[in-house]
Amino acid sequence: MDSNSLSAFLAVADSGSFTAAAERLFLTQPAISKRIAQLEDQLGARLFDRIGRQVHLTEAGHALLPRARQVIRDLDDMSRAISGLSGEVSGTLRIGTSHHIGLHRLPPVLRQFSREFPKVQLDIHFIDSEEAWEGVLHGDLELGVVTLPPIADDRVYSEAIWNDPLVFMAAPEHPLATEQHVSLEMLTQYAALLPSPVTFTRRIVEALFREQSLTLNISMSTNYLETIHMMVSIGLGWSLLPATMLDEQVVKLATDESVMHRQLGFVTHPGRSLSNAAQRFLEILRLHSSL
Numbered sequence: 001m002d003s004n005s006l007s008a009f010l011a012v013a014d015s016g017s018f019t020a021a022a023e024r025l026f027l028t029q030p031a032i033s034k035r036i037a038q039l040e041d042q043l044g045a046r047l048f049d050r051i052g053r054q055v056h057l058t059e060a061g062h063a064l065l066p067r068a069r070q071v072i073r074d075l076d077d078m079s080r081a082i083s084g085l086s087g088e089v090s091g092t093l094r095i096g097t098s099h100h101i102g103l104h105r106l107p108p109v110l111r112q113f114s115r116e117f118p119k120v121q122l123d124i125h126f127i128d129s130e131e132a133w134e135g136v137l138h139g140d141l142e143l144g145v146v147t148l149p150p151i152a153d154d155r156v157y158s159e160a161i162w163n164d165p166l167v168f169m170a171a172p173e174h175p176l177a178t179e180q181h182v183s184l185e186m187l188t189q190y191a192a193l194l195p196s197p198v199t200f201t202r203r204i205v206e207a208l209f210r211e212q213s214l215t216l217n218i219s220m221s222t223n224y225l226e227t228i229h230m231m232v233s234i235g236l237g238w239s240l241l242p243a244t245m246l247d248e249q250v251v252k253l254a255t256d257e258s259v260m261h262r263q264l265g266f267v268t269h270p271g272r273s274l275s276n277a278a279q280r281f282l283e284i285l286r287l288h289s290s291l
Contacts, residue, residue, distance in 0.1 A: 001043075003071070003072065004035060005035045005039040006039070006068045006071055006072055007025065007072060008021060008025065008035035008036055009035075009047060009061075009064065009068055010065075010068055010069065011025050011032070012032065013057055013061065017053075017055060043060065046058050046061075047060055047064060072139075073272070079091070087276065088119070088276065089119065089276045089280050090119035090120055090276075090277070091277055092120070092277075093121070093123065093142060093275065093277040093281060094125070094140070094141050095122065095124050095145060095281075096124075096131065096136065096141040096143070096145075097126060097127075097129075097146065098128060098129045098146060099226065100242070101129075101147070101264055102126050103226070109284055109285050109288050112284050112287075113280070117280055120277045125141065128198075128223050129146035129147040132144035133149070133267055136156055137156055139272065142268070142274065143268055144156075144266060144268075145161075145266050145285070146264070146265070147164075147199075147201060148160060148200070148264065149200045150203055150204055150207070150262075155270075156267045156268065156270065157268050158265060160264070160291055161265040161266060161285055161286065161288070161289045161290070161291065162263070162289065162290045162291070163261050163263060163291060164242050164244075164261055164263065164264050165242070165260070166240050166261055166262060167241065167242075167243045167252050167253075168238060168239070168240050168255050169232060169238065169241055169245070169246060169250045169252055170237075170239075170251060171249070172250075173235055174190075174235055175190070176190060177251050177253065180254055181254055181256060184214055185212075187255075188215060189217070190237060191217055191219035191220075192217055192218045192239065193218075193219065193220050193228050193232055193237040193238070193239045194218055194228070194240070195222070195223055196221045197221070202221075204260065204262055219237055220236070225241055225242070228241060229245050233249035238253065266282065
C-alpha cells in the first residue's frame with residue numbers, strides 16, 4: 001500500500017468521480033482506476049460501487065477513509081519536518097480561499113510570495129470559506145485564507161488580517177435608494193439577495209435582524225458575492241456586501257445601523273507543523289494586514 005494509491009482513493013472519495021479525481025491529480029482516468037484496483041487487491045475488498053456515472057463508497061471504503069486521511073496527513077507532516085531542517089523554502093503549499101478574497105485581497109500577497117519564493121508550487125483551491133475552514137480542520141489544506149466565523153472555534157488557530165466593513169446596497173433605481181432613512185423593518189418589505197445559510201456572512205446578517213425580531217424576505221441565495229452584486233445592480237433586490245464592492249452600479253442605503261463588519265484572516269491546524277513555505281506565506285500575509 002503506497003501513498004499514491006491512498007491519494008487516488010481520497011481524490012475519488014472527495015470528488016465522487018474518477019474523472020474529477022484524475023483532473024485533480026493531473027493523471028489519466030485509467031491511471032486512477034489502476035491505483036484504486038491495486039488498493040482493492042491489497043485490501044481484499046471493494047472500495048467503490050460504480051452505478052452508472054455515480055461513484056459511492058462501500059462499507060469498506062467508509063472504513064478506510066479516515067485512516068487514509070490520517071496516513072496522508074502524517075506523511076505530509078513528516079515531509080514538512082524533514083524539509084524544514086534544511087531551511088529551504090520549496091515544495092507544494094496547499095491553500096484554500098474564497099473567490100472574493102482571492103479576487104480582492106490576495107493578488108498582492110501572491111505576487112510578492114511567488115517572486116520571493118519561486119521554488120514553491122502554489123496549489124490554490126478557490127472554494128467557500130466554510131469549506132476551506134473544514135479542509136484545514138481535516139488536514140486536506142495547510143492554510144485557509146477565509147472569512148472568519150463570528151464565534152471562534154478552538155479546533156483551529158485563526159488570526160484576523162483584514163477588517164471588512166459591510167454595507168447595505170441596492171441598485172440606483174431601487175425604491176429604497178432615494179430614501180433618506182432606511183430601517184431594518186423597511187428592508188424586510190423588499191427582496192433580499194444574500195449568501196447561502198451555511199456561510200459566516202449570512203449568520204451575521206440573520207443575527208442583526210433576529211435581534212429586532214424581524215424576518216428577512218430572502219428571494220435568492222448564492223455563495224458568490226460577485227453574483228449577488230450583479231443581481232443587486234440589475235434591481236432584483238438589496239443585499240449586505242463588503243464596502244469594497246460599492247461602485248457606480250449600486251448605491252449605499254441610508255440605514256442607521258452602526259458600521260457592520262466581518263473579519264478576514266487565516267486558519268491553520270494547531271496540531272500540524274507548518275512548512276517553511278507556509279511560514280513565509282504567513283509572514284507576507286501579515287505585512288498586508290489592515291489591522
